[in-house]
Amino acid sequence: MESLMTLSARASPSPLQQQRRLPGRQRATPVRATATGEPDLSVRVNGLQMPNPFVIGSGPPGTNYTVMKRAFDEGWGAVIAKTVSLDAEKVINVTPRYAKLRAEPNGAAMGRIIGWQNIELISDRPLETMLNEFKKLKKEYPDRILIGSIMEEYNKAAWHELIERVEGSGVDALEINFSCPHGMPERKMGAAVGQDCDLLEEVCGWINEKATVPVWAKMTPNITDITQPARIALKSGCEGVSAINTIMSVMGINLKTLRPEPCVEGYSTPGGYSARAVHPIALAKVMQIARMMKEEFADGQSLSAIGGVETGNDVAEFILLGADTVQVCTGVMIHGYPLVKKLCAELQDFMREHNFSSIEEFRGASLPYFTTHTDLVHRQQEAIKQRKAIKKGLQSDKDWTGDGFVKETESMVSN
Numbered sequence: 498m499e500s501l502m503t504l505s506a507r508a509s510p511s512p513l514q515q516q517r518r519l520p521g522r523q524r525a526t527p528v529r530a531t532a533t534g535e536p537d538l539s540v541r542v543n544g545l546q547m548p549n550p551f552v553i554g555s556g557p558p559g560t561n562y563t564v565m566k567r568a569f570d571e572g573w574g575a576v577i578a579k580t581v582s583l584d585a586e587k588v589i590n591v592t593p594r595y596a597k598l599r600a601e602p603n604g605a606a607m608g609r610i611i612g613w614q615n616i617e618l619i620s621d622r623p624l625e626t627m628l629n630e631f632k633k634l635k636k637e638y639p640d641r642i643l644i645g646s647i648m649e650e651y652n653k654a655a656w657h658e659l660i661e662r663v664e665g666s667g668v669d670a671l672e673i674n675f676s677c678p679h680g681m682p683e684r685k686m687g688a689a690v691g692q693d694c695d696l697l698e699e700v701c702g703w704i705n706e707k708a709t710v711p712v713w714a715k716m717t718p719n720i721t722d723i724t725q726p727a728r729i730a731l732k733s734g735c736e737g738v739s740a741i742n743t744i745m746s747v748m749g750i751n752l753k754t755l756r757p758e759p760c761v762e763g764y765s766t767p768g769g770y771s772a773r774a775v776h777p778i779a780l781a782k783v784m785q786i787a788r789m790m791k792e793e794f795a796d797g798q799s800l801s802a803i804g805g806v807e808t809g810n811d812v813a814e815f816i817l818l819g820a821d822t823v824q825v826c827t828g829v830m831i832h833g834y835p836l837v838k839k840l841c842a843e844l845q846d847f848m849r850e851h852n853f854s855s856i857e858e859f860r861g862a863s864l865p866y867f868t869t870h871t872d873l874v875h876r877q878q879e880a881i882k883q884r885k886a887i888k889k890g891l892q893s894d895k896d897w898t899g900d901g902f903v904k905e906t907e908s909m910v911s912n
Contacts, residue, residue: 536848537855538841540574542799542821543711543736545642545669547574550816550856551837554803554826555580555646555672555715558834560620562630566637571834572841575642576634577824580619580674581627582649582686583659588621596748596758598774612775613827614748616759616768619648619677624662631666643667644713648674648686651696653703660707670710673701673735675726676717676742678769688742691717691726698729705734713801716740716786723782724789731790737799739824741782743769771827772805779804780814787819787864807832809843816856817863
């Protein structure tokens with residue numbers, strides 16, 4: 498097995514992978530404006546055409562036909578359904594399973610929600626039920642993008658069966674949940690795979706051997722260096738990565754009952770943290786992945802950013818770092834499906850402000866401005882030298898004066 502130290506080579510998909518997959522993202526000439534003169538929000542990612550880059554992230558907002566239909570009707574660019582596996586009977590949720598962190602002291606009941614924790618598992622609905630709903634959605638919305646999120650135990654045959662059945666429902670792509678931080682790792686699923694690079698490489702091999710639609714690998718932030726699993730997923734044939742999933746957390750302690758939250762029969766368990774408070778962490782992880790992809794991979798792989806998106810400015814930040822699409826899950830749970838209209842309007846406001854007519858015009862524009870601290874020190878030292886050089890002595894013959902002639906001459910003598 499290839500070591501992590503030798504994974505810097507550019508990705509080279511096998512002839513089989515090149516033959517079986519949809520075309521990669523094409524760098525088309527940017528559309529100058531839509532028919533109405535508004536900035537164009539449409540994107541094409543891994544051969545998938547979307548009216549905008551806003552994607553429903555896997556979770557409760559994509560848990561059944563009714564809510565996914567609502568997402569399409571409201572105008573979301575794509576929907577990633579809640580994660581499914583072969584045996585839903587093993588998935589047993591508890592309640593309450595959410596907890597909120599507000600911008601006030603512990604115990605405050607009102608105020609803006611800045612953090613959200615969940616201990617929710619993947620879909621507890623029978624796989625066949627979910628597949629039938631996928632088929633119904635694709636029949637009603639043939640031009641909209643539906644992505645199946647899948648997760649299985651460490652079993653090649655199970656992965657292959659799940660992929661075959663989900664692809665058979667007509668989904669346009671697959672997102673592989675290598676990142677769920679709670680519940681499923683107890684069955685060697687989710688983050689248990691995403692945190693083990695050797696295991697990840699093996700499972701990605703199984704998946705890409707079977708899949709015939711684009712595959713995105715969803716990355717866990719609960720790891721020291723997120724670029725290591727992202728690199729392996731891409732080298733193993735995945736067309737894209739999604740990041741980040743939720744951050745392992747303990748939301749807090751109820752200071753009246755002295756019990757942790759969310760509280761189930763007096764007890765709790767660490768869960769996944771999301772919402773506004775994780776946005777800066779997500780930006781850092783996305784930046785790291787985007788820079789690695791730019792340096793080590795040929796154009797064509799995609800990056801779907803996730804983490805604390807509630808405004809068009811949040812979206813703009815992710816795209817400026819190199820994201821192709823931006824996923825929203827908790828934001829929909831807080832603000833509802835109409836949030837997409839606000840995101841579209843605010844992103845277009847940003848684009849108008851900077852005279853951008855298409856997403857591609859500014860995607861990755863901020864990425865080159867990240868460097869090392871050592872380089873920052875060097876740059877600042879050079880800037881200080883330049884400023885001193887500019888101020889030293891006379892700048893032009895017109896600056897000479899009779900009264901200060903001697904001092905002016907001295908000011909230009911090299912020490």
